[in-house]
Amino acid sequence: MGQGTLAAVAEPKYWHLRTVLLRTMDTEFSTGQVLPNERELSARFGVARATLRQALDQLELEGRLVRRRGIGTLVAAPRVGVPVAGPEGGRSGAVHGGPDWKVVDCTTGPASAALARTLNLAEGEQVHTVRRMRVVQGVTVAAESLHVPSAALPHLAVVVDGNDRARGVLRQLERVGVDGESRSVELGVAESAEAALLERPPGTPVLVVTTQYAAAGRLAAVAVSTYRADTCKLTFGESGVAVQVAAEVKAAAVS
Amino acid sequence: MGQGTLAAVAEPKYWHLRTVLLRTMDTEFSTGQVLPNERELSARFGVARATLRQALDQLELEGRLVRRRGIGTLVAAPRVGVPVAGPEGGRSGAVHGGPDWKVVDCTTGPASAALARTLNLAEGEQVHTVRRMRVVQGVTVAAESLHVPSAALPHLAVVVDGNDRARGVLRQLERVGVDGESRSVELGVAESAEAALLERPPGTPVLVVTTQYAAAGRLAAVAVSTYRADTCKLTFGESGVAVQVAAEVKAAAVS
DNA sequence: TAGTGGTCTAGACCACTCT
DNA sequence: GAGTGGTCTAGACCACTAT
Numbered sequence A, B: 001m002g003q004g005t006l007a008a009v010a011e012p013k014y015w016h017l018r019t020v021l022l023r024t025m026d027t028e029f030s031t032g033q034v035l036p037n038e039r040e041l042s043a044r045f046g047v048a049r050a051t052l053r054q055a056l057d058q059l060e061l062e063g064r065l066v067r068r069r070g071i072g073t074l075v076a077a078p079r080v081g082v083p084v085a086g087p088e089g090g091r092s093g094a095v096h097g098g099p100d101w102k103v104v105d106c107t108t109g110p111a112s113a114a115l116a117r118t119l120n121l122a123e124g125e126q127v128h129t130v131r132r133m134r135v136v137q138g139v140t141v142a143a144e145s146l147h148v149p150s151a152a153l154p155h156l157a158v159v160v161d162g163n164d165r166a167r168g169v170l171r172q173l174e175r176v177g178v179d180g181e182s183r184s185v186e187l188g189v190a191e192s193a194e195a196a197l198l199e200r201p202p203g204t205p206v207l208v209v210t211t212q213y214a215a216a217g218r219l220a221a222v223a224v225s226t227y228r229a230d231t232c233k234l235t236f237g238e239s240g241v242a243v244q245v246a247a248e249v250k251a252a253a254v255s
Numbered sequence C: 001t002a003g004t005g006g007t008c009t010a011g012a013c014c015a016c017t018c019t
Numbered sequence D: 001g002a003g004t005g006g007t008c009t010a011g012a013c014c015a016c017t018a019t
Helices: A014-030 A036-043 A050-063 A114-118 A162-175 A194-195 A237-255 B013-028 B038-045 B048-062 B113-117 B163-176 B190-199 B239-254
Strands: A065-068 A074-075 A082-086 A101-110 A126-136 A138-150 A179-189 A204-214 A218-228 A233-238 B063-069 B072-075 B080-085 B099-110 B126-136 B141-151 B180-189 B205-214 B218-227 B232-236
Touching: A014 B099, A036 A050, A050 A065, A050 B180, A082 A126, A082 A138, A082 A179, A101 A162, A114 A138, A114 A218, A114 A233, A114 B038, A138 A162, A138 A194, A179 B205, A204 A233, A204 B218, B038 B048, B038 B113, B038 B126, B048 B063, B063 B205, B080 B126, B080 B180, B099 B141, B113 B141, B113 B163, B113 B218, B126 B163, B141 B163, B141 B190, B163 B218, B205 B232, B218 B232
Parallel strands: A082 A233, B080 B232
Antiparallel strands: A065 A074, A101 A126, A126 A138, A138 A218, A179 A204, A179 B232, A204 A218, A233 B180, B063 B072, B099 B126, B126 B141, B141 B218, B180 B205, B205 B218
């Protein structure tokens, strides 16, 4: 009896389940509430636990629920809007980071083949790498590696180590005058290092933001930022509309 | 014998498998080549097929391979860079679409509660909805719904239907003068309608780009675009760096 | 210790594509 | 018809969190 008797629906069971669960969540549950456990849900819907989990996987990918080992499955809060390019478009304080960036460490070494390629350098040239994380409202939303060729920072004193060096790199980069940014966004999964910073298991879906910083017409630095896809909505705002959006939010709150 | 004898690795089997497969793909396979079938791979690595598939799921999410029913599992080509905000930042021809947007249909009707909220309207107000898809190099990369309140287009003659109306809406929207854009990007899954347009099964991961268009300080339209996450890398370019990037690509091609 | 989600297995059938 | 990936099942054990 390998499989279904109710066939002829053309729609996979897990997809139909997802729809039903979504409706249930919207009508009978609220943010933060725990759903019945997987064994009970699968029994209730008359499917194998694996099939139920496939439906939950979808909803988790959509950011609609959060699963915590040992705890249960919770209805997720709406995603946080995380500004990636500020209203200023990166003109002033491009590499800034504002208050929510925390430096993790800083290393200097020869560029790998892949890194040399993206930085348009010869393999083995010295590159500073600043690893940092972005913490918004107590939650780590992103891990980043910022790569800067030593050659781009002629006035950097490489005497200090660790966080001091990171500060030096960021300050010098600011000083050379970043005058342009180019970004790309794609889907990826967190490898072990980033996963640890993001407090998530390896394989967690992330939005990979690659930012190329230009200074004096040349590529001065590349930042690879991985944002938690479950909790983040990346925003690329312009002030003109931002005002309008704020008005909307207010209106929605009233209604 | 429920599970493993080789335990004590702390790393899930499927994650380790992913790493091994990734290395194998990079060294022994090239773009477009088909991997051994799932039954053979699972036997070769001594795991259940479901476990192997979990590893393949990861690699597919990363855009490293493509699975085709009835055909096999292929090594994917690198993701295509798809410009979302052009160098002009949307100032001229914001809703343009360029040559690669194809109108699917156009409807006019009362706004749902959710839509009214995002458009900052009262529920039930008339809204034009243009559905279109973006085709790059013969591949459909995105499906979009562009919502425009009727009230924002006072000079639109609503006599024609279908594609003619779509053209009218786009032209009128252009005419009222869009003077600002605000975007967000988040992870989602394709529902049945979009999935069909994207030629993918429901549940396919997509990058959801929500664009708010402002005209005269007011929200004039909202576009929800779903880009295939497997094949697309969204780019938000600025001309200054774009030149540099082109140089890079050339350099990489030579090496 | 009890309960939860996470991983893994072995086997089955279905839907699709090619020859 | 043969071969592929897609779906589904029933059951087991593991890792974690609470009490």
